[in-house]
Amino acid sequence: MSRNLVIVESPAKAKTIEKFLGPDFHVLSSQGHIRDIEGVGKNSLGIDFNNHYAPNYVIDPSKHALIEQLRNEAKKADKVWLASDEDREGEAIAWHLKEVLNLDPKKTHRIVFHEITKSAIQEAIQHPRDIDYHLVDAQQARRVLDRIVGFELSPILWKKVTTGLSAGRVQSVAVRLIAEREREIQNFKETSQYRVLADFTGTNPADASVLRTELNHRFNTKKQALAFLETCKNANYRVEAVAKKPGSHVPAPPFTTSSLQQEAARKLKFPVSKTMRLAQSLYEAGKITYMRTDSVNLSTLAIATAKQEIIGEYGEKYHRARQYHTSSKGAQEAHEAIRPTYMNVHTAGANTDEKRLYELIWKRTIACQMADAEVETTRVEVSISGTPYLFVASGEIVTFDGFMRAYVQSSDDEAENEMQIIPAMGKHEALKAKEVTAQQVYSRPPFRYTEAALVKKLEELGIGRPSTYATIIDTIQQRKYVEHCNISGKKREYNILTLQNNKITDKQKNELYGADSQKLRPTDLGFATNDFLVNQFPTILSYDFTATEEANFDKVAEGQANWVDTVDTFYHTFHPLIEQVPAGKVASRQLGIDPASGLPVIAKITKLGPCVQLGDSDDEKPKFTSLKRGQSIYTITLEEALQLFKTALPYTLGELNGKEVVIGEGKFGPYFRYNGQFVSIPKSIDPHTITMEQVQKLLTNREQEQEPLRTFGDIQILRGRYGAYIKTKDGNFRLPKSVDVATLTENDVKKLILTPFPRKSKK
Secondary structure, rough: OOOOEEHHHHHHHHHHHHHHHHEEEEOOOOOOOOEEOOOOOOOOOEEEEOOOOEEEEEHHHHHHHHHHHHHHHHHHHHHEEOOOOOOHHHHHHHHHHHHHOOOOHHHHHEEOOOOHHHHHHOOOOOOOOOOOHHHHHHHHHHHHHHHHHHHHHHHHHHOOOOOOOOOOOHHHHHHHHHHHHHHHOOOOOOOOEEEEEEEEEOOOOOOOOOEEEEHHHHHHOOOHHHHHHHHHHHOOOOEEEEEEEEEEOOOOOOOHHHHHHHHHHHHHHOOHHHHHHHHHHHHHOOOOEEOOOOOOOOOOHHHHHHHHHEEEEEHHHOOOOOOOOOOOOOOOOOOOOEEEOOOOOOOOOOOOOHHHHHHHHHHHHHHHOOEEEEEEEEEEEOOOOOOOEEEEEEEEEEEEEEHHOOOOOOOOOOOOOOOOOOOOOOOOEEEEEEEEEEEEEOOOOOOOOHHHHHHHHHHOOOOOOOOOOHHHHHHHHOOOOOOOOOOOOEEEEEEEEEEEEOOEEEEEEEEEEOOOEEEEEHHHHHHHHHHHHOOOOOOOOOHHHHHHOOOOOOOHHHOOOOHHHHHHHHHHHHHHHHHOOOOOOOOOOEEEEOOOOEEEEEEEEEEEEEEEEOOOOOOOOOOOEEOOOOOOOOOOHHHHHHHHHHOOOOOOEEEEOOOEEEEEEOOOEEEEEEEEEEOOOOOOOOOOOOHHHHHHHHHHHHHHOOOOEEEOEEEEEEEEEEEEEEEEEEEEOOOOOOOOHHHHHHHHHHHHOOOOOOOOOOO
């Protein structure tokens, strides 16, 4: 019998920890939370308002057998060690386990560690503590407050926007950030100027080096730019000043949760949720320290082992020990930064993506303990006779690469061009203009948020915490308030004036502008919901108010505030606003009158998404049609809306082999009906503009999918929605995904038919 029972959150972590503990320890997993607040019912939202907002916790139905196993093992053990994660969520899980399993306080211990190594776990066993009820209360306050907001706001959204919507306190603020940025882009007024560039050479023909410069002034009109180029025809140029200055670049601190999410998005193109999933796997496998942290601190051991690696890999001069200190707004528990558990392990991970993320973490940790990069910056100013302007060139030479030998940090607004190396120039040296170009350039609208940029903004505002960023971004996309845009852009002309060999040429060229991909953009549903919430609940949706609530949770976690008082203060600010919501729908826009029927045409949001309605609610049977991809209820015109009704679903596309092809839309999206078959239309094809050629291709693909992969007499192996399966005259049988269809024999198939396939229990 094991004298010690250790309970962790995940099965993967349990396997790793059990390797480090002796035979007297048995490690089991709670598989996350074992209970949560009761689901919302007709007369209850799982919170007792008459009893200090007490939540009514219920056990997850799928966890009853697991809880019974844990309870039995706990009774047999001399000591129970609650080893859930070292954050508020982990502390709450430990508390729920203690309550549900009825653990004896005398033999129950709480242990925490920020890395899964033998030494860290043994150290935790040597220094157990009690459950931190301040952290539990902070998690409970957040959970209760979010339930109240969701419960009271969601029905309002159903009445005002459309049914089936839900609102979240922090998620709604994130949508507001994205919606306001999109409105800035829509309201942006484009302007153009002329940017002047010049390439200079020395007067010595043997010196072929070129100095690339830009004028320190931009012209508003073509006339002004032409006049300047005329001046340049007979101008004399000379080096007016050469300034050289030594400088240095300092390495970035080691990763926190948010900086890891941002850098992985920039360098590896990982979505925030993927980064956290991979980091969780690396942590549970004992490869990195805990991945939810605000801290940039490193342990003394980590700094010492990093020093050994740097000196061994790069040499003594590349090492410089640093200890960083956390300064982020509302920083939580005193964790370490995210770093490798063993600095001498350069590669780790179960797959390619895990290895790439681990390499990023290793390089960033090593770099932060390396010497500054030393550079020499040079600025050259070139005067133009007859004008007050200067041509300016800037350059940078790395004289010692330092930490850049291992790692260079990325940014969202990196310069388009690298800094040039400035050729040797002397003050007052005469120069010759090889070419002077005045190019028309357009002002740019604000950039849409990437996932990384949104995380950075939320962190700057003090909204949310490291453990919540990935969930926030996932939730607002799942609820269809926000989407990743894919905008192809448009063409426009721009003007180039070039002075070369004392002649000015005037050319028009084309460029693509407005193209964007994988940036976050609000949907019509997101716009409508955000506009309503901001207008009706400006206080609750304000950035300062949301950040203040996060700070209040921090105070609860630190024991400086009572969680019930925190919730009560919020509720008495929030609830009166709910009672003041006026009646009537929002998110509709009248486009005009249909000349053929005389009925009003309205763009609106419905439970099926953005659409156009012909006739109002008083009409007996108003008609509806969905918008095309790329159209919006806020910008669609009357003419475009009426055109939609001409191809409103369902409609007959035409005939194929003498049989009708009908395009329609059902519960699972658009489809076409042909010869008794219903074939789904993929998202990449617009059902309003689908062609007969595309229909034929989809039919061919379907026929190929329905062809047997293998045949053994009356037995066939077919493709299915969830993978290959066996079809016989007695019915269909599941085929394990681990089975290679190409190597199956008839005997193998018959054995599989007789072997019961284990099924996962449904929640």
